[in-house]
Amino acid sequence: xxxxxxxxxxxxxxxxxxxxxxxNVDIDIHPGERLAIIGESGSGKSTLARTIAGLLPAGARxxxxxxxxxxxxxxxxxxxxxxxxxxxxxxxxVLTIGEQVAEGARRNLGLTWKAAHExxxxxxxxxxxxxxxxxxxxxxxxxxxxxxxxxxxxxALATGPGIxxxxxxxxxxxxxxxxxxxSLLDELVREAGMTLVFITHDVALAxxxxxxxxxxxxxxxxxAGPVGAVxxxxxxxYTRTLLASHRDLSTPPLIREAAT
Amino acid sequence: xMLLDIANLSRRFSSGGRDVAxxxxxxxxxxxxxxLGLAGASGSGKSTLARILLRLIxxxxxxxHFEENDWLKLSGAELRRRRAKMQMVFQDILGAFNxxxxxxxxxxxxxxxxxxxxxxxxxxxIAALLERVGLPASYATxxxxxxxxxxxxxxxxxxAxxxxxxxxxxxxxxxxxxxxIRGKILxxxxxxxxxxxxxxxxxxxxxxxxxxxSHRIAVMEAGRLVEIGAASQVIENPRSSAARALIAAVPRLxxxxxxxxxYDV
Numbered sequence: 233x234x235x236x237x238x239x240x241x242x243x244x245x246x247x248x249x250x251x252x253x254x255x256n257v258d259i260d261i262h263p264g265e266r267l268a269i270i271g272e273s274g275s276g277k278s279t280l281a282r283t284i285a286g287l288l289p290a291g292a293r294x295x296x297x298x299x300x301x302x303x304x305x306x307x308x309x310x311x312x313x314x315x316x317x318x319x320x321x322x323x324x325x326v327l328t329i330g331e332q333v334a335e336g337a338r339r340n341l342g343l344t345w346k347a348a349h350e351x352x353x354x355x356x357x358x359x360x361x362x363x364x365x366x367x368x369x370x371x372x373x374x375x376x377x378x379x380x381x382x383x384x385x386x387x388a389l390a391t392g393p394g395i396x397x398x399x400x401x402x403x404x405x406x407x408x409x410x411x412x413x414x415s416l417l418d419e420l421v422r423e424a425g426m427t428l429v430f431i432t433h434d435v436a437l438a439x440x441x442x443x444x445x446x447x448x449x450x451x452x453x454x455x456a457g458p459v460g461a462v463x464x465x466x467x468x469x470y471t472r473t474l475l476a477s478h479r480d481l482s483t484p485p486l487i488r489e490a491a492t
Numbered sequence: 493x494m495l496l497d498i499a500n501l502s503r504r505f506s507s508g509g510r511d512v513a514x515x516x517x518x519x520x521x522x523x524x525x526x527x528l529g530l531a532g533a534s535g536s537g538k539s540t541l542a543r544i545l546l547r548l549i550x551x552x553x554x555x556x557h558f559e560e561n562d563w564l565k566l567s568g569a570e571l572r573r574r575r576a577k578m579q580m581v582f583q584d585i586l587g588a589f590n591x592x593x594x595x596x597x598x599x600x601x602x603x604x605x606x607x608x609x610x611x612x613x614x615x616x617x618i619a620a621l622l623e624r625v626g627l628p629a630s631y632a633t634x635x636x637x638x639x640x641x642x643x644x645x646x647x648x649x650x651x652a653x654x655x656x657x658x659x660x661x662x663x664x665x666x667x668x669x670x671x672x673i674r675g676k677i678l679x680x681x682x683x684x685x686x687x688x689x690x691x692x693x694x695x696x697x698x699x700x701x702x703x704x705x706s707h708r709i710a711v712m713e714a715g716r717l718v719e720i721g722a723a724s725q726v727i728e729n730p731r732s733s734a735a736r737a738l739i740a741a742v743p744r745l746x747x748x749x750x751x752x753x754x755y756d757v
Contacts, residue, residue: 272670273641374508377534406534406697407741433670436743463747477671478745480700481727486682487527489707489722 235260236395236427237284238299244279247291253279255451256296261395261427263301266418268438268459269431270474271448280448281399281431285314306395310340313388315417317400319380322387323372329356329383330368337390355386359416378409382416389420395427403433414441436478439463447471493560495658495691496522496545501554503540514540516715518554524658525689529702529723531738532712538695541712542663545693546580547571559658576606579652583664586644589636595622595647596632602654621650625680642673646680653684663695678704699738703727711735 237260244254254276261267261284271277282288284298286308298305306312316322323332333355334348343351349368356364359382372380381401388396398417402410418441421428432438438445439459446456447470455468466472503515515537522528532538543549545556547563556563559577566574589598599618603609609617619629625646636644645665652660662681666674682705684690696702702709703723710720713734719726730736 272672407699408533408697408737411741411743434743435671436745439746440743460747463745473672475745475747477675479671479675479704480742480744481703481739483700483704485706485723486678486704487685487707489724 234263234301236263236301237261238297239284240297240299242280242283242294242296242298244276244283244288244295245293246289247293251451253451254283257453259446259453259456261429262444264425264427265443266421266428266430266441268442268445269429269448270433270435270438270445272433272474274450275448276451277431277433277448278399279451281397281429284429285312285397287314306393307340309336310391311393311395313391313393313396315381315384315388315396315398315401317403319377319384320372322384323380325372327371328368329370329372329375333368333383333387333390336387340391351390352386355390356383358389358420359383359386361386378405378413381405381409381413385413385417385420389424392424393426395429396421397429397431399431400433401430402437410437435463435474436480447474494521494557495524495526495559496693497555497557498541498545499555499557501541501544501556502552503537503544503549504552513715515544515551518712518715518717520710520717520720522659522691522693524691525685526708527685527692527694527706529699529706529709530693530695530712531697531699531702531709532734533697533738535714536712536734537715538712539663540715542580542661542693542695546578546661547575573606576602576608576655577657578659578661579655579657580661580663581645581648581652581665583668586637589644591637593636594632595634595636595639598636598647599632599651599654602651606655608655617654621654622647624653624684625650626676642669642677645669645673645677649677649680649684653688653690656688657690659691659693661693661695664697665694666701667696667698674701681705697738698742699727700742711738 239257239259242254242257243252245252269277269280330349330352333352337343337351338345338348353364353368356367361367361379361382402413442459445459445462447454449470455462455471499519501515501518505512505514518541530538544551551564561574596618599621600614603614603617618632622629622631627643627646666677694702694705706723709723709726711718711732711734718732719735726735730739
């Protein structure tokens with residue numbers, strides 16, 4: 233399969249940090265796949281997301297290659313969308329929701345403000361915001377965290393990008409909202425045939441919908457492959473530890489129920 | 493007599509001109525050495541309950557009895573003195589500490605304020621506390637900023653047990669931690685409970701975490717307590733729609749063949 237993006241020998245070191253945040257990473261992103269990048273704090277997963285997105289801070293040293301099949305990197309904000317952990321940080325507090333969702337479409341697709349607003353209304357409907365016409369005129373602080381994240385997704389998808397990078401996009405939300413947002417993201421990218429790079433610390437969350445997973449630790453790619461293969465028969469000891477640490481409702485409790 | 497007896501607790505907030513019931517007529521009890529998991533989605537009122545209990549915000553109505561004291565009536569020196577018995581651990585550990593503090597000063601404060609041990613014995617007590625939560629005594633001289641998130645949470649637990657409490661309120665206390673560290677912190681909490689008979693009110697939106705440590709689980713929705721029972725009973729036979737939604741939202745590890753997992757929400 234020809235890759236959408238081939239990453240080879242990628243190393244990233246932030247300014248003022250002696251230790252690289254990513255070391256010698258080789259990974260392919262396939263067109264139309266849901267790729268989950270999984271790791272704990274300090275694993276380098278967010279650095280990979282920022283490198284793909286072209287959002288590394290000034291002074292970061294990057295070695296290695298990122299080859300895009302279309303010859304050039306997708307234009308961030310137009311061909312590539314982002315959703316981050318904290319939607320409040322992605323939204324401008326003094327602009328209405330409508331202005332923010334419409335802005336990218338107006339600027340990048342050359343729509344008029346009127347057409348861009350119609351597009352924004354359509355996007356808010358697609359992310360299933362209740363009463364979208366009213367929300368268009370609202371400000372971010374008037375929405376709940378889950379609704380703000382829906383708005384951030386609408387803004388990221390308003391230009392019809394081919395690839396979406398979601399960096400811990402559901403980690404700040406409660407579990408019920410998290411499940412809703414993950415299912416929404418899954419549905420939207422599938423519908424549009426988009427490529428999704430989903431960065432998460434939660435292997436179980438990724439196991440529910442990713443096609444491929446890549447496990448990171450201490451800046452290195454530990455293991456990557458189809459989700460079923462990696463999670464059923466992990467080759468690496470760290471992947472096994474990560475799976476063993478997972479706790480859900482069928483995990484035996486640490487206490488005996490009858491209180492003493 | 494129960495360690496903690498909350499009866500008909502209510503609290504309203506006004507938000508954007510609307511009057512919102514953050515807590516409506518909530519009653520529950522907690523026995524010594526027991527863990528009650530308090531579950532609910534964002535905005536269900538679980539943190540409001542914890543904050544009222546900790547006397548961080550007042551209630552509009554209802555009563556709380558803690559160690560047989562009329563808890564909401566206590567004030568001044570009497571409240572400060574009794575507070576030693578009810579401690580707390582929150583999610584945002586760095587935010588809970590003075591950023592310039594050393595580990596030793598973080599642990600020295602409660603020992604000094606509540607006069608737990610004489611001044612000369614405090615360094616020894618600090619070393620014992622650190623050791624008890626699985627950290628080397630040499631950590632005392634470190635800055636609170638230079639330790640990792642998991643270590644900082646251990647220090648927060650050490651601070652909470654320093655005053656020899658009978659109840660610790662844990663509000664999303666492990667939610668920000670990596671899974672591998674989360675499990676170890678939960679094990680530490682269970683050990684401390686078995687060793688010292690501490691009761692926990694464990695507030696979380698994550699039922700998998702609550703299932704691990706709770707004897708009973710209470711579920712809140714829109715300010716009301718909608719279900720309470722033995723942990724296994726609530727998880728296996730939920731009666732409220734709020735409990736069913738929380739259970740459905742816990743991500744399951746799908747390790748089989750690429751069969752699609754559907755989130756039924």
